[in-house]
Amino acid sequence: MSVTIKDIAKVCDVSYSTVSRVLNGKNVRQNAKNDWILATAKALGYKPHNIARQLVTKESDTIGMIIPDVSNPHYSEITKSVQDYANWLGYQVLISNTDWDLVKESAARDSLLTKNVAGIIVMPVCDRSHLIFRSLDVPLVFLGTRTEEKHIDYVVMDNVQATMDATEYLIGRGCQTLAYIGRKISNYSSRDRMEGFLRAMKEHGLRAIVGSADSLEFPGGYAETKRLLTQVPRPDGLIVFNDQLAFSVMEGIISCGYAVGRDVLVVSFDDLQISALPQISLTTITPSKEELGRVAVDLILRRQKEPEAERKAVIVSSKMVKRATG
Amino acid sequence: MSVTIKDIAKVCDVSYSTVSRVLNGKNVRQNAKNDWILATAKALGYKPHNIARQLVTKESDTIGMIIPDVSNPHYSEITKSVQDYANWLGYQVLISNTDWDLVKESAARDSLLTKNVAGIIVMPVCDRSHLIFRSLDVPLVFLGTRTEEKHIDYVVMDNVQATMDATEYLIGRGCQTLAYIGRKISNYSSRDRMEGFLRAMKEHGLRAIVGSADSLEFPGGYAETKRLLTQVPRPDGLIVFNDQLAFSVMEGIISCGYAVGRDVLVVSFDDLQISALPQISLTTITPSKEELGRVAVDLILRRQKEPEAERKAVIVSSKMVKRATG
DNA sequence: GCTGAATTTGCAAACGTTTGCAAATTTGAA
DNA sequence: TTCAAATTTGCAAACGTTTGCAAATTCAGC
Numbered sequence: 053m054s055v056t057i058k059d060i061a062k063v064c065d066v067s068y069s070t071v072s073r074v075l076n077g078k079n080v081r082q083n084a085k086n087d088w089i090l091a092t093a094k095a096l097g098y099k100p101h102n103i104a105r106q107l108v109t110k111e112s113d114t115i116g117m118i119i120p121d122v123s124n125p126h127y128s129e130i131t132k133s134v135q136d137y138a139n140w141l142g143y144q145v146l147i148s149n150t151d152w153d154l155v156k157e158s159a160a161r162d163s164l165l166t167k168n169v170a171g172i173i174v175m176p177v178c179d180r181s182h183l184i185f186r187s188l189d190v191p192l193v194f195l196g197t198r199t200e201e202k203h204i205d206y207v208v209m210d211n212v213q214a215t216m217d218a219t220e221y222l223i224g225r226g227c228q229t230l231a232y233i234g235r236k237i238s239n240y241s242s243r244d245r246m247e248g249f250l251r252a253m254k255e256h257g258l259r260a261i262v263g264s265a266d267s268l269e270f271p272g273g274y275a276e277t278k279r280l281l282t283q284v285p286r287p288d289g290l291i292v293f294n295d296q297l298a299f300s301v302m303e304g305i306i307s308c309g310y311a312v313g314r315d316v317l318v319v320s321f322d323d324l325q326i327s328a329l330p331q332i333s334l335t336t337i338t339p340s341k342e343e344l345g346r347v348a349v350d351l352i353l354r355r356q357k358e359p360e361a362e363r364k365a366v367i368v369s370s371k372m373v374k375r376a377t378g
Numbered sequence: 379m380s381v382t383i384k385d386i387a388k389v390c391d392v393s394y395s396t397v398s399r400v401l402n403g404k405n406v407r408q409n410a411k412n413d414w415i416l417a418t419a420k421a422l423g424y425k426p427h428n429i430a431r432q433l434v435t436k437e438s439d440t441i442g443m444i445i446p447d448v449s450n451p452h453y454s455e456i457t458k459s460v461q462d463y464a465n466w467l468g469y470q471v472l473i474s475n476t477d478w479d480l481v482k483e484s485a486a487r488d489s490l491l492t493k494n495v496a497g498i499i500v501m502p503v504c505d506r507s508h509l510i511f512r513s514l515d516v517p518l519v520f521l522g523t524r525t526e527e528k529h530i531d532y533v534v535m536d537n538v539q540a541t542m543d544a545t546e547y548l549i550g551r552g553c554q555t556l557a558y559i560g561r562k563i564s565n566y567s568s569r570d571r572m573e574g575f576l577r578a579m580k581e582h583g584l585r586a587i588v589g590s591a592d593s594l595e596f597p598g599g600y601a602e603t604k605r606l607l608t609q610v611p612r613p614d615g616l617i618v619f620n621d622q623l624a625f626s627v628m629e630g631i632i633s634c635g636y637a638v639g640r641d642v643l644v645v646s647f648d649d650l651q652i653s654a655l656p657q658i659s660l661t662t663i664t665p666s667k668e669e670l671g672r673v674a675v676d677l678i679l680r681r682q683k684e685p686e687a688e689r690k691a692v693i694v695s696s697k698m699v700k701r702a703t704g
Numbered sequence: 705g706c707t708g709a710a711t712t713t714g715c716a717a718a719c720g721t722t723t724g725c726a727a728a729t730t731t732g733a734a
Numbered sequence: 735t736t737c738a739a740a741t742t743t744g745c746a747a748a749c750g751t752t753t754g755c756a757a758a759t760t761c762a763g764c
Contacts, residue, residue: 056751057751058750066713067715069713069714069716072750072751073713073752073753081712081760085712099488099492100750101749102493102494103429103494103751104719104750104751106429107718107719107721108750108752108753109719109752109753121458122454123457124454125449125454128448128449128450135473146470148465166427167470168429270654270655299655303656329658330632331625331628331629332655393745395721395722395723395745396744399723402722404723405741407742409730409742427721429720430720430721431720431721432749433749433750434720434721434749706764707762708761710759710760710762711761712759714755714758717752717753718754719752721749722747723747723748724747724748726744727745728741728743730742731738731739734736734737
């Protein structure tokens with residue numbers, strides 16, 4: 053059996069409430085008895101029983117996180133930054149994968165709730181995900197997607213503005229014909245990016261081309277890219293929904309006999325670690341992932357403190373990392 | 379306040395022990411009262427309070443996992459497979475990152491222990507990690523690294539055999555001069571792979587070249603590869619410790635003016651998802667990650683049932699995925 | 705050494721469950 | 735309808751903590 057507070061109490065011949073208080077540093081003065089208790093606690097190898105502790109304090113030191121898929125670099129990188137910051141604050145992060153499935157997303161929610169987490173950070177499956185998190189009284193943050201739901205805080209980058217900037221950038225680089233490649237299944241981010249693209253194009257009086265990929269996974273944007281590149285005039289610059297999709301887009305460009313970064317410029321979003329590899333070398337736009345994670349955790353903690361606080365939406369700035377593709 | 383078993387008891391006018399039993403299906407016969415209790419539980423929106431439950435049953439439905447870095451695809455992919463299987467069995471997985479730091483690794487251990495996890499799956503930082511997990515009485519599994527510690531189960535691939543096979547393969551493809559590129563910081567896996575390589579070369583009476591990279595991260599194997607390729611005779615086949623390292627090795631090959639997959643063949647280990655991208659297209663060796671994860675979880679559960687069971691070491695088979703580089 | 709204030713202490717209840725025990729109820733067969 | 739066996743029920747204790755309260759102790763200043 054593991055050693056409890058009572059064991060220490062017995063050894064030191066005090067009540068166990070005293071041990072509890074000393075261990076929690078609630079006695080402000082230093083006295084010999086304190087030291088003795090602390091010493092025997094260490095000697096006996098006492099480890100606080102968090103479960104019992106939580107039962108009475110109702111405090112939780114774990115934050116739930118719901119993401120589509122940890123094995124996808126985009127999510128694992130953000131997960132890492134959430135974990136780093138949360139751990140630094142003394143919190144653990146419990147991760148659930150949804151595999152892009154709404155049913156699993158709500159199962160994840162339930163499972164997290166019975167763990168009585170301090171709050172849940174969600175990277176939602178789709179535009180309807182918010183329905184799953186209605187009328188929950190646990191602190192909730194959407195990360196990377198905005199939401200109309202007024203009890204859910206969120207943190208996102210300014211997709212519209214960033215894409216306008218990216219469009220300007222490509223125009224500045226001499227592109228004449230630009231296309232945006234999104235994903236078929238609509239989501240806020242893709243729509244916002246498209247909107248930014250369209251807006252910038254309109255301001256420049258240019259005709260905007262828009263395409264969409266069936267899926268983000270590998271052959272995803274290949275066919276659509278080939279289709280776009282055989283049009284006249286053919287696009288000489290592409291803004292792609294995200295890095296992952298850009299991988300297959302680039303493949304499409306190559307298979308049409310064009311050189312990425314020379315005949316066709318490519319800019320996308322996320323700045324995955326692998327996008328920096330020379331073999332890929334994507335020009336890509338991303339907010340600071342550290343900031344994203346930090347803000348998300350802070351929002352949880354804030355709402356934990358003041359559950360009735362006004363809903364907070366944080367827009368973090370993004371920056372473009374210029375590499376070979378654009 | 380959230381609804382408890384007592385609330386249900388009050389509504390149904392039974393003792394709360396009865397509610398508890400009905401909810402846990404301990405009453406074998408179906409009667410109207412059962413259904414009524416179940417119904418009101420649902421109506422009231424009762425969610426079992428896992429914390430309280432665990433306090434008395436001492437059962438835990440969470441498995442701890444300690445890995446160097448979730449944002450690294452190798453770890454995130456294995457993490458995913460552990461999670462998938464664990465969730466399927468009704469377990470949650472609590473992940474801690476060590477950032478390749480022994481101190482953080484032992485902090486992760488402590489933090490997981492106070493959460494009273496059912497067991498801990500460890501992908502160790504280095505060869506000395508086992509010291510951190512000595513004399514723990516929680517089920518422990520090393521994943522991807524063997525260990526001498528006799529109370530720690532482990533699951534690994536057969537590194538020696540797989541690398542022998544890979545070496546044979548490259549010889550069969552006509553390579554005359556082969557080199558193995560490992561990492562400076564020694565670990566079991568790298569040593570075993572090197573040993574397999576050396577053994578196979580010896581069997582063929584060929585001279586074996588061995589190099590080592592400072593780090594796995596990007597420029598990691600670049601310099602060493604250039605060094606090796608300027609030797610005479612220059613290697614025309616490379617076996618690289620892992621995919622991540624292979625990325626920079628390939629860069630080195632290209633910068634020497636050789637074509638990967640034609641002038642110099644490359645085989646590595648892990649089969650990261652991105653290694654399948656056409657831009658990378660690595661020939662690579664890996665065990666089934668699903669199997670790895672499944673076995674690790676099963677080992678935890680087994681030892682949880684019989685803590686005194688004999689130590690079990692599982693060797694899973696691996697297969698080579700042939701792509702453009704070799 | 706005395707006094708009042710400040711601090712520490714022990715007691716007991718609480719957190720939301722599960723569970724052994726003995727009593728009560730239901731069941732099925734005669 | 736009756737009886738024994740099978741099942742369900744309620745009670746109370748337990749799990750390892752924290753915490754409000756009142757009593758006891760320590761402290762500082764005189």
